[in-house]
Every structure is written in structure tokens, then in C-alpha cells.
Amino acid sequence: MDVTGHIVMFFIGLIGSFFSGLLGIGGAIINYPLLLYVPEWFHAGGFTAKEVSSISMFQVFFSSLAGILAFRKQSKKEKPLMHRGLIANMGISILIGSLGGSVSSRYLPSDVINIVYGVLAVIAVILMMVPSRGNREEASLESVTFNPTMASIAALLVGIVSGIVGAGGSFILIPIMLTLLQIPTRVTVASSLAIVFISAIGGVSGKLIGGGIPLLPTLFTVIGSVIGAPIGTRVSRHLNVRYLRIGLAVLIAATAIKIWWGIIAF
16 A cells, blocks of 8 residues: 555544544444445555454554543543443453454455444444433442343443454444443443443454454554544534434445445345
């Protein structure tokens, strides 16, 4: 990949993470189609689904690390909301699942990886179109309870599919924690940061074990994503992103249709 290609990768990371920070959704669900199609549009080379999942996984790792650091800085002034028992329970399961999914992606055909993304994209669109439930009743960390078996199974499954496509799984994990496990909103948001970071550790480890990572494209994409996410988060405070969110949901749906059509047609 030449200089133009590296510039394209930088802007893919920047734009994808900007919208991730702006809309508060998982970056991989946006970055996967960008990485899969945009380089070819600019005649800057192309990547297989396996390479795309590797690049995306490294993005998730560094963006979730940045999120953890930012939250720790903010939480020094506020009451801590990370539930250690929940993080330990779901973290261990999602680590195992993400590691297994990430390693197994090396042996999966590109069509299978694209199918997994297509399924996740449909789920993401549905979740993005569902109206916000608003702030749920908050509770102290000591009073938060959950079903440990259900939490472990859910985290394991999210980890497997996330590891395959190179995602952290937050856009599925958060609704599960809110609705299935009945965790209060603020505890969910804070704890999910740590759980997704643990998932990213497993995913990155699996990609390193599997090999075949395009190093320079990954580096430039990560640099762009680290810059883009905080900008998107700041801008989101001053905008009503409802209609943008709907537009992005339509775009993701169109991408899913394109992927499914390509699989069915050929």
C-alpha cells in the first residue's frame, strides 16, 4: 500500500471513530464496511474480510483503552460506578469467547465472516432504531444484583461473534445488560467499558496468534481512530443526533444488504 493508501486508512479510522463517538455506538459496526469497501473505491488496494477484522480489532483495543483512561480521569471527581463482580463474571466469559472467535476467524472463509457481520449489522440497525428508554432508576453498587449464569453465557456468545468480525460488542452488550440482566444505566455504561476492553484484549491476542495482520494500514487506522473518537464525543454534546443516527442506520442496513446480496448472488 502506497502513501495514498495510508492516508485513506487514516481518514477511515478518523471518520469511523468520529461517528462512533458522536452516536455512542460500537466503532466496528461502522468501520468494518469502511475498511472493506473504501480503499478499493480510491484504488488504494483492498483487504480480505480476515484482514478487515484484524484491523478493526486493533481499533477497538485502542479506542476502548482510551475510553477507560478518560473514564478513570472523570470518575476521580464522582462516585465509582464500575461493578467489579459483574466485570469479573462477564469479563472472563467475553475474554474466552473473543479469543476463541478471533483465532477461529483465521480458518473461516471470508463469506462466513461477512455473514457474521451481516447478522450483527441487522441487530445494530434494530437497536439503533428503538427509541431510547431514558434513564432507568439508579441504585448503589451494593444493591445491584444479576443472574451470573445468564451474564456468563451472554458475554461468551457476544465475545465469539465479536472476535470473528473484530468488534468489541458494546452495541449488543449494553442492551443485554440493560434489559436481560436489569443493570442500572449508569452502572451498565461504566462497567461495559471495562468488559469491552477485556474483550478487545482477547480479540487482539487471537489476531496476533493467527497472524496475517497488515501492520502499516492498521497503524494509520488506529492513529485516525484515536483522534476521531474524542472529537465525536465532544460534538455530540452540542447536537441532536437523532436524525443522523437514523441516516447511519439506513447506511448500515444498505451495507448489510450489499454483503448479503454478494453472498447469495455468488
